[in-house]
Amino acid sequence: MDYVLKTEKLTKEYSHTKVVDSISVTVKQGDIYGFVGKNGAGKTTFIRIVLGLANQTEGTFEFFGGENLLQARKHIGSLIESPALYTNMTARENLNMFCTMLGTDKKEIDTILETVGLVDTGKKKARDFSLGMKQRLGIGMALVGDPDFLILDEPINGLDPTGIVEIRELLLKLKNQGKTIFISSHYLGELEKIATRYGIIAKGRLVEELTAEELSKKCGKRTVIKTNNAEAAKEIVSKFLGTDKVSIGTDGTLYVQDTISDIGAVTNELFKAGIVVSGISDDENSAEDYFIKRMEEQ
Amino acid sequence: MLNRLIKSDFIKLRKSKTLIVCSIIAFCLAVLMSLLLVNGWNSNGNGESIEQATEMLLEMGMDKETVDMALSIMPRPYLWSYANYFLSDGVISILAAICVSVFTASEYSMGTLKNTLSRGFSRTQIYLSKLLVSCVSVIVLAVVYLLGGMIICGIFLRGISELTAVQMILCILSYLCLFLAITSVYYMIAIVIRKTGVTIAMSLVIPNIVASILSTIAYSIKDFSEISQYWLFNTPSVVQRMCVNGQAYIPILTALVYFAVSTAAGLIISRKQEVK
Numbered sequence: 001m002d003y004v005l006k007t008e009k010l011t012k013e014y015s016h017t018k019v020v021d022s023i024s025v026t027v028k029q030g031d032i033y034g035f036v037g038k039n040g041a042g043k044t045t046f047i048r049i050v051l052g053l054a055n056q057t058e059g060t061f062e063f064f065g066g067e068n069l070l071q072a073r074k075h076i077g078s079l080i081e082s083p084a085l086y087t088n089m090t091a092r093e094n095l096n097m098f099c100t101m102l103g104t105d106k107k108e109i110d111t112i113l114e115t116v117g118l119v120d121t122g123k124k125k126a127r128d129f130s131l132g133m134k135q136r137l138g139i140g141m142a143l144v145g146d147p148d149f150l151i152l153d154e155p156i157n158g159l160d161p162t163g164i165v166e167i168r169e170l171l172l173k174l175k176n177q178g179k180t181i182f183i184s185s186h187y188l189g190e191l192e193k194i195a196t197r198y199g200i201i202a203k204g205r206l207v208e209e210l211t212a213e214e215l216s217k218k219c220g221k222r223t224v225i226k227t228n229n230a231e232a233a234k235e236i237v238s239k240f241l242g243t244d245k246v247s248i249g250t251d252g253t254l255y256v257q258d259t260i261s262d263i264g265a266v267t268n269e270l271f272k273a274g275i276v277v278s279g280i281s282d283d284e285n286s287a288e289d290y291f292i293k294r295m296e297e298q
Numbered sequence: 299m300l301n302r303l304i305k306s307d308f309i310k311l312r313k314s315k316t317l318i319v320c321s322i323i324a325f326c327l328a329v330l331m332s333l334l335l336v337n338g339w340n341s342n343g344n345g346e347s348i349e350q351a352t353e354m355l356l357e358m359g360m361d362k363e364t365v366d367m368a369l370s371i372m373p374r375p376y377l378w379s380y381a382n383y384f385l386s387d388g389v390i391s392i393l394a395a396i397c398v399s400v401f402t403a404s405e406y407s408m409g410t411l412k413n414t415l416s417r418g419f420s421r422t423q424i425y426l427s428k429l430l431v432s433c434v435s436v437i438v439l440a441v442v443y444l445l446g447g448m449i450i451c452g453i454f455l456r457g458i459s460e461l462t463a464v465q466m467i468l469c470i471l472s473y474l475c476l477f478l479a480i481t482s483v484y485y486m487i488a489i490v491i492r493k494t495g496v497t498i499a500m501s502l503v504i505p506n507i508v509a510s511i512l513s514t515i516a517y518s519i520k521d522f523s524e525i526s527q528y529w530l531f532n533t534p535s536v537v538q539r540m541c542v543n544g545q546a547y548i549p550i551l552t553a554l555v556y557f558a559v560s561t562a563a564g565l566i567i568s569r570k571q572e573v574k
Binding site for chain 2: 048051052053054055069070071072073074076078080081082084085086087088089093096097098100101102103141145
């Protein structure tokens with residue numbers, strides 16, 4: 001088994017509108033898979049389908065190399081949108097009830113409470129918890145039964161900066177324990193710190209799937225060149241600099257990864273070929289910029 | 299797996315306190331009603347009023363069957379007579395609507411159902427587990443209501459029953475089946491509506507609306523004069539008469555049909571529904 005989740009052209013249609021459109025992703029074992037997309041892009045619908053809360057219109061998906069879906073879901077912990085808690089119960093009672101349902105050892109409750117920082121909540125009912133505390137308890141409930149795969153939809157929503165750092169550390173710790181994590185989040189900067197693989201989704205479609213290494217190659221400092229003939233300029237610049245890290249944006253702008261030390265020489269080369277250079281400058285392309293750009297291209 | 303689910307559902311029921319609150323209400327209502335009954339009974343000559351009323355109505359020209367039917371709701375000074383009165387007065391049905399709606403619909407409205415579904419439990423298992431827990435809670439409600447009534451009424455009783463042991467057992471069996479069927483219908487309504495408040499309101503309103511329509515039909519069309527007794531929420535009021543007349547199979551079969559149809563419909567609906 002080399003993958004934990006594999007979807008094949010997963011599609012969900014609501015009144016002739018495709019909310020999830022032919023999404024094929026593969027989450028490998030040990031990955032922290034960052035699922036990136038704007039509000040309404042279809043992230044939560046995708047998660048709801050794989051967790052059995054909604055039925056797909058088309059396509060297939062499987063867990064752990066094709067295990068029976070109901071059996072497989074026993075090894076999956078999840079937090080979907082806002083945490084669903086029994087608000088008339090304390091944090092311990094919520095976890096206790098969940099342990100009873102899953103038939104797991106209740107000794108893990110203390111460990112989970114400590115892990116998510118809710119040891120001191122005592123007899124306080126979940127309805128009196130702050131948003132951040134509810135989110136932590138939601139993550140705690142996902143951890144019951146020591147699942148191999150965690151699916152977390154916006155897990156750091158409502159958390160304060162300290163809480164965000166704690167959850168980040170917790171997720172990295174879980175990854176080191178061999179767990180696979182699928183995490184959807186708006187906090188692109190946070191995702192960048194932990195994800196090993198990304199899926200970018202826009203308008204229900206998977207725009208791009210890439211590894212953290214591939215992302216880092218596409219980000220960082222770059223030189224932006226505006227010309228009257230992008231195709232020809234790309235060829236000349238690639239040849240002159242001896243690099244393949246030259247790309248053309250949707251608006252015809254030329255991007256060269258890493259900054260060019262001798263801008264004058266490049267401009268001269270383009271001029272010799274009869275290409276008009278209307279602008280040349282350095283800028284920085286963060287992962288966040290990259291994600292936004294890819295999402296907006298759709 | 300189903301065992302664990304049932305166990306956790308019982309924990310949820312206990313923690314939600316709905317059953318406890320409804321049981322307290324049931325007990326208090328039963329005590330209050332029994333006080334009123336005993337008071338009325340004492341002021342009318344310890345049950346002799348029934349015989350007097352029968353004679354009076356017969357003298358007025360009514361036939362014996364109609365008189366018996368009209369006076370059947372008046373409890374005689376026997377243990378079973380009071381039990382029958384309490385079981386058929388509709389209070390249990392109202393409290394069951396509240397209890398079942400709060401317990402089941404809140405799982406949808408609060409979104410907690412997704413915790414169970416996403417952990418590999420099938421929709422059928424979830425449905426059956428909640429149905430079982432709802433049935434148990436309604437039986438608990440019925441027992442508490444009965445006990446509350448018997449505490450006061452029991453002091454003034456003259457005997458166990460006018461009915462034979464077999465008739466009594468058939469009546470009890472019929473009520474049990476009817477309450478389980480009522481629970482199943484309420485649960486199905488909760489699955490369809492999925493919002494606690496609206497579910498309670500609809501569970502209380504729908505039975506009465508249908509009963510009114512059926513009564514109108516029964517009144518206007520002679521061939522359908524008995525149709526309303528097959529409406530699940532009306533059937534409890536005719537259980538004793540049917541059991542005495544050797545027709546105990548009618549309420550039992552009516553209940554089984556409603557139970558089977560509502561459970562099947564609920565299962566189909568729950569399988570197709572998306573969980574938010």
